[in-house]
Amino acid sequence: MSIKLLKQGLNGHGTLKPMWRQPPLKDSYDVVIIGGGAHGLACAYYLAKHHNITDVAVLEKAYLGSGGSGRNTAIIRSNYLTPEGILFYDESVKLYEDMSEELDFNVMFSQRGHLTLAHTDASLRTMRWRAEVNQIQGVNSRVIYPDEIKKLVPFMDVSDHPRYPVQGALYHPPGGSSGTTRWSGATLTARTSGAFTCTKKPK
Numbered sequence: 001m002s003i004k005l006l007k008q009g010l011n012g013h014g015t016l017k018p019m020w021r022q023p024p025l026k027d028s029y030d031v032v033i034i035g036g037g038a039h040g041l042a043c044a045y046y047l048a049k050h051h052n053i054t055d056v057a058v059l060e061k062a063y064l065g066s067g068g069s070g071r072n073t074a075i076i077r078s079n080y081l082t083p084e085g086i087l088f089y090d091e092s093v094k095l096y097e098d099m100s101e102e103l104d105f106n107v108m109f110s111q112r113g114h115l116t117l118a119h120t121d122a123s124l125r126t127m128r129w130r131a132e133v134n135q136i137q138g139v140n141s142r143v144i145y146p147d148e149i150k151k152l153v154p155f156m157d158v159s160d161h162p163r164y165p166v167q168g169a170l171y172h173p174p175g176g177s178s179g180t181t182r183w184s185g186a187t188l189t190a191r192t193s194g195a196f197t198c199t200k201k202p203k
């Protein structure tokens, strides 16, 4: 934990600047984005970053991250099945790798590795299929078996006692999780000078 974060926690986050702004709505904007989820907020950020478009309103009917963006399992990975999906998500993983530095905000991205467990022959077959497609696209992903799983996650029961024992797993070392996906989008938006409004206070 950084000293800065500890200090902010101890003083009740009193020195933190709000990440959102609620200026009065104008009659028109160059761009209006409906929805303050990760996609809407990221669009606002990249419009400013790559196209210098900052006259932007993000309209959110509830509070930031009130949709899927604030309710997901926060797993960041690129070991999907279709070539198009893999390439798309691999770019996303790379964005997360530099995001804390780019935003000067700790999005708590931790690439601790991701395991998708297979409990049946059929799912193990799918894992092999995914691993092949991943590797062709240059993504670090391979099938591993109970011995190696046990080394990675010692507390996991890989014995044949459970009704559906773990037969193997798709192992994706660059996969991980981000503790703050809900708010990283908000930070992205705050870094733009575009307008932002939301109709309810963030909870």
Ligand SMILES: Cc1cc2nc3c(=O)[nH]c(=O)nc-3n(C[C@H](O)[C@H](O)[C@H](O)COP(=O)(O)OP(=O)(O)OC[C@H]3O[C@@H](n4cnc5c(N)ncnc54)[C@H](O)[C@@H]3O)c2cc1C
Binding pocket: 034, 035, 036, 037, 038, 039, 040, 059, 060, 061, 062, 063, 064, 065, 066, 067, 068, 069, 070, 071, 072, 073, 074, 075, 076
């Ligand atoms: C249970 C669950 C687990 C998931 N796990 C993962 C995961 O581990 N990894 C991963 O990468 N993805 C995961 N996802 C998917 C991911 O969360 C979504 O793909 C992503 O959050 C979608 O972002 P979004 O901005 O498109 O939508 P949302 O985050 O849903 O944002 C849409 C916003 O639009 C607002 N809105 C809607 N209509 C209007 C309107 N008319 N006017 C104003 N505002 C409006 C809503 O209030 C909402 O805030 C998960 C999803 C769920 C539900």
